[in-house]
Amino acid sequence: MSKTSITAEPGIPMxxxxxxxxxxxxxxxxAHTDPDLLVQWLGPRDLTTTVDRYxxxxxxxxxxxxxxxxxxxxxxxxxxxxNPSPDAIVQTFEFEGAPGHVxxxxxxxxxxxxxxxxRTVSAFQSVADRDAMVASGMERGxxxxxxxxxxxxxxxxxx
Amino acid sequence: MxxxxxxxxxxxxxxxTRRAILTRLADGDATVAELxxxxxxxxxxxxxxxxxxxxxxLISRTRRATARLSxxxxxxxxxxxxxxxxxxxxxxxxxERLDELLAALQAGQEDGSAPSSATVKENHDEQDLDHx
Numbered sequence: 218m219s220k221t222s223i224t225a226e227p228g229i230p231m232x233x234x235x236x237x238x239x240x241x242x243x244x245x246x247x248a249h250t251d252p253d254l255l256v257q258w259l260g261p262r263d264l265t266t267t268v269d270r271y272x273x274x275x276x277x278x279x280x281x282x283x284x285x286x287x288x289x290x291x292x293x294x295x296x297x298x299x300n301p302s303p304d305a306i307v308q309t310f311e312f313e314g315a316p317g318h319v320x321x322x323x324x325x326x327x328x329x330x331x332x333x334x335x336r337t338v339s340a341f342q343s344v345a346d347r348d349a350m351v352a353s354g355m356e357r358g359x360x361x362x363x364x365x366x367x368x369x370x371x372x373x374x375x376x
Numbered sequence: 377m378x379x380x381x382x383x384x385x386x387x388x389x390x391x392x393t394r395r396a397i398l399t400r401l402a403d404g405d406a407t408v409a410e411l412x413x414x415x416x417x418x419x420x421x422x423x424x425x426x427x428x429x430x431x432x433x434l435i436s437r438t439r440r441a442t443a444r445l446s447x448x449x450x451x452x453x454x455x456x457x458x459x460x461x462x463x464x465x466x467x468x469x470x471x472e473r474l475d476e477l478l479a480a481l482q483a484g485q486e487d488g489s490a491p492s493s494a495t496v497k498e499n500h501d502e503q504d505l506d507h508x
Contacts, residue, residue, distance in 0.1 A: 220468075220471070221464065221467045221468050221471050223463060223464055223467065225386075226386070227383045227386030227387045227390060228383055228386075228387070232463070234467055236467075236471045238471075238474065238475060238478055239475070239478070239479070240478035240479075240481075240482060244478055244481060244482065245474075245478065248474055248477060248478060248481075254477065254481075257473065257477050258470055258471075258473035258474040258476075258477050259470055259473075260466070260469075260470055261465070261466060261469045261470070262469060262473065344383065
């Protein structure tokens with residue numbers, strides 16, 4: 218069962234992701250702003266993340282690539298807006314395979330009794346941009362089994 | 377998948393009555409009367425919901441004698457779940473790794489013990505910006 222909740226409403230160019238971590242918020246914040254830590258968790262395990270630059274400060278820029286064993290490489294870059302803090306890490310995000318399609322991401326960390334709730338709001342330029350990003354930006358094959366349909370129907374039944 | 381169709385499917389799924397209708401149809405085709413039965417709703421009201429589901433491609437409708445039968449069409453549901461599953465999988469796996477890293481950091485292994493082939497490049501290679 219997945220613990221990351223993802224909400225995408227029809228007609229609204231936005232995706233909201235939430236997840237709770239069993240760690241204090243300063244540590245979760247560090248994992249988001251220290252590139253040495255970031256590369257250890259961002260993306261699927263079979264992709265290698267390489268950071269070119271990661272200037273976590275107001276106006277600072279960042280760029281990293283994610284590559285697979287077959288040698289395919291995907292570049293991403295953006296700019297930090299405001300000095301990142303646990304209350305708000307604000308940055309733009311652009312997939313270099315689709316230049317000009319820029320997303321604004323705001324990550325906020327809330328501590329709850331030693332645990333930390335991460336909430337990320339991604340605002341896209343249009344609903345079509347959002348859907349394209351989700352459909353093609355995350356370049357991973359998905360096993361096309363009927364299982365997910367069964368899961369969805371089970372979810373529909375329970376809701 | 378076309379974004380417009382995705383919106384139609386999401387719009388159709390946004391309503392609890394329509395989700396309940398789909399759930400019922402997962403067990404087999406049904407008439408409007410059969411679908412209306414569990415709800416405190418008139419058949420015309422159910423028919424309106426069926427129209428929305430049909431426009432989204434989530435059901436198809438055929439005639440059996442005098443009754444109109446509704447049938448679940450699984451493909452748009454599969455497309456929607458595939459669409460979200462991709463994104464879901466990316467973040468599930470990232471956050472799982474973050475969980476492990478946070479645990480390792482808290483256990484006092486400051487460099488993190490999560491296995492990783494990741495590296496941080498010291499030199500900024502601007503030419504990489506053109507790389508796809």
